[in-house]
Amino acid sequence: MTIVLDILSWILLAGGSALLLIGGIGLMRMPDFYSRIQAAGLTDTLCSIMILLGLTLQADSIPLAAKLLFTLLFLMFTGPTAAHAMAKNAHHDGLEPWQSDAGGGSSKR
Amino acid sequence: MNQYIVLRVVSRLLIPVILIFALYVQFHGEYSPGGGFQAGIMFTAAFVVYSLLFGLEEVQRAFPPVAAHVLSAGGALLYIAVGYATMLLGGNFLEYKVLLPNDQAGETFGIIVIELGVGITVAAVALSLYYSFAGRFVDREAGD
Amino acid sequence: MAVGRRRWVIEALIDIVLLTLLATVGIGIVVIRNLLAVTMLSGIYSLIVAVLFVLMDAVDVALTEAAVGAGIMVILMLGTIALTTREERVHGTGHNLLAFVVVLITGAALIYATLDMPGFGDPEAPAHTHLSPRFTQDSPEEIGIPNMVTSVLASYRGIDTLGEVIVIFAAAVGVLLVLGGGAVRRRRPPTDADDPAGEGRR
Amino acid sequence: MFFVVAVAILVTLAFALVRAFAGPTIHDRILALNVVGTKTVLMIAVVGFIVGRPEFVDIAIVYALLNYIGIIAVLRVFEGHGLSAPPAEAEAGKKERGR
Structure with missing residues (x-):
């Protein structure tokens, strides 16, 4: 039984780590703010879910597991909300999305 | 100007949770990390986020600046009062074990009370600082 | 191992x-x-x-x-x-050789001073041979609470913590004197005409 | 296994730091702060398991709750409204609550 839980949690942790790295690379390599927030904001939520669930499977007591699940719940509320607010604020501020053809490249690095 | 409707809805859900978690940190400080200082700051953070999204005036109606000023002295006075109480009961200043017949229970009781005093002072002080900074900007904006 | x-x-x-x-x-x-x-x-x-x-x-x-x-x-x-x-705002060129030399010497002296300090977590360190054993071994019985940090802060060093609380209070008094209390002056008195159905008051 | 996760988080932290330094606009830096915040929550939880004292999760909860308050404050100041909601938005908030 424990070996099943272990394997499941390892799969979750490995998947979460992969998503983390993908998000990090996206955050660094994407050409403008909106695509960066896409990369970071989307992977953030799923990798938090996977890593915290993986840790919950390793928890040895009920209160610890409950606290990890609470952390997960709060992250699921705050993460997307913050991403939404940042994107909306940037749009409100007049930041133009980057376009691959000429023009509109105000925020291109 | 309805920019922050999502933030307002989510924050309204989260503010009670922050307040409850602050109380947990305050009164669970004997068993897990935490205590008055951390709890006071978290308590203030809940009020700050409400003010950020609903306006300073709304928060000051719930927690007037005068109350914050009085409570920031009140917490410290509660702490000192515990010290004098122990002296009246025949111990040294802040020697909690004279508070209750059982030594351990007395110590625990004294620690809980003074942590409450610390928490009240820190929360009230942090909130007054926030009022000072935010209120000044509101005044300036109205004056322009 | x-x-x-x-x-x-x-x-x-x-x-x-x-x-x-x-x-x-x-x-x-x-x-x-x-x-x-x-x-x-x-x-x-x-x-x-x-x-x-x-x-x-x-x-x-x-x-x-x-x-x-x-x-x-x-x-x-x-x-x-x-x-x-x-x-x-940047004043001047931003380069001050004398200040750099002073910072360098002070930093070197501080790093030299750390050589005399006991290593991190060294069981032979003076701090771990006198007070720590007493706090870690006796506090669960004397105070009766598991978190030793709380018992040291609130009981053994109670007067110290009182001083910290007074410092926080004094800092608040200072900021209030400089910046003012921050009470929002209402631009107009709220009347029922602004809010006929009493919606704002839940 | 925890170590692998910790290394992944550290690498991501480094990427986010690069973004915080390079970020051409202030929005990129706010995004970097947010990313570092969530990664810190995960890092504290994982480190708690590595050093074998998983009750550290309390701290992770504090961060999960408080991190986004900083983001809201930054956005608010960035708009130029100081540290509290301007009257117009406060009115909108009141109307929502009345419903």
Whole structure:
């Protein structure tokens, strides 16, 4: 039984780590703010879910597991909300999305 | 100007949770990390986020600046009062074990009370600082 | 034994990487002139420091750093920026050789002084031979609560903590004297005409 | 296994720091702060398991709750409204609550 839980949690942790790295690379390599927030904001939520669930499977007591699940719940509320607010604020501020053809490249690095 | 409707809805859900978690940190400080200082700051953070999204005036109606000023002295006075109480009961200043017949229970009781005093002072002080900074900007904006 | 050794190596590696990131952030704070960006970086600094405190088993300090660094410090710094300016002004060339030499000498002296200090977690250190054993061994019986940090702070060092509370109070008095109480003056008295159905009052 | 996760988080932290330094606009830096915040929550939880004292999760909860307050404050100041909601938005908030 424990070996099943272990394997499941390892799969979750490995998947979460992969998503983390993908998000990090996206955050660094994407050409403008909106695509960066896409990369970071989307992977953030799923990798938090996977890593915290993986840790919950390793928890040895009920209160610890409950606290990890609470952390997960709060992250699921705050993460997307913050991403939404940042994107909306940037749009409100007049930041133009980057376009691959000429023009509109105000925020291109 | 309805920019922050999502933030307002989510924050309204989260503010009670922050307040409850602050109380947990305050009164669970004997068993897990935490205590008055951390709890006071978290308590203030809940009020700050409400003010950020609903306006300073709304928060000051719930927690007037005068109350914050009085409570920031009140917490410290509660702490000192515990010290004098122990002296009246025949111990040294802040020697909690004279508070209750059982030594351990007395110590625990004294620690809980003074942590409450610390928490009240820190929360009230942090909130007054926030009022000072935010209120000044509101005044300036109205004056322009 | 082998497992403990491996864990030690892992912790040391994480420590080194985190400290490197910390130093980078510190340099960034000094170099960058946009004060909003500096506020972001100091937020990042306090987040990384909290992880380091957790690694060093200083849970209560980490919680304080979490509450203060994420909750209130960034907000107060932003309040200052909102009241003043967003760009740091540079006076002169920004290079002062004398100051650099003084900082270099002081830093070298401080690093030299650390050579005499006991190593991190050294069981023979003076701090671990006199008071710590008494606190760690006797406090559960004398005070009766499991978290020794709380018993030391609130009971053994109760007067010290009282002093800290008074310092916090005095700081608040100082800020209030400089900035004012911050009560919002109502632009107009609220009347029922503004809010006929009493919606605002729930 | 925890170590692998910790290394992944550290690498991501480094990427986010690069973004915080390079970020051409202030929005990129706010995004970097947010990313570092969530990664710190995960890092504290994982480090708690590595050093074998998983009750550190309390701190992770504090960060999960408080991190986004900083983001809201930054956005608010960035708009130029100081540290509290301007009257117009406060009115909108009141109307929502009345419903």
